Amino acid sequence: MPSQELKWLNRSISDMIENDITVDKDGNVKGTLKNVEGFTDFSSEPSEQSGYYFPFSLTVTGSKMTFKKNGSETKKNIAFDKDIIFRTEKTDTWEVLVDGASVTKLNFANATFAE
Secondary structure, three states, X not given: OXXXXXXXXXXXXXXXXXXXXXXXXXXXXXXXXXXXXXXXXOOOOHHXXXXXXXXXXOOOOOOXXXXXXXXXXXXXXXXXXXXXXXEEOOOOEEEEEEOOEEEEEEEOOOEEEOO
């Protein structure tokens, strides 16, 4: 997990998650995600500027990436960036593909979504 002191998109990691966040080898996210309001640097869409955000860094490299949320592509063949923030809910699953190969699948069923 990124250091709590880091800022991504002008938000501290500590604004998004507690330092108890872990991800096991099967992609189960455990720990606390915080409710964030007014995250305008995340999206220009007002409906995506509030909620729960999960920041993480990939340990692989590549040139193109695709994101799948609950099995459906949300971003396809975008430029690779190892640092990612997903806006997520407890029932969501996310998959990251790098150069066409799945590199991680995340689920949030065991995470705590703080008010």
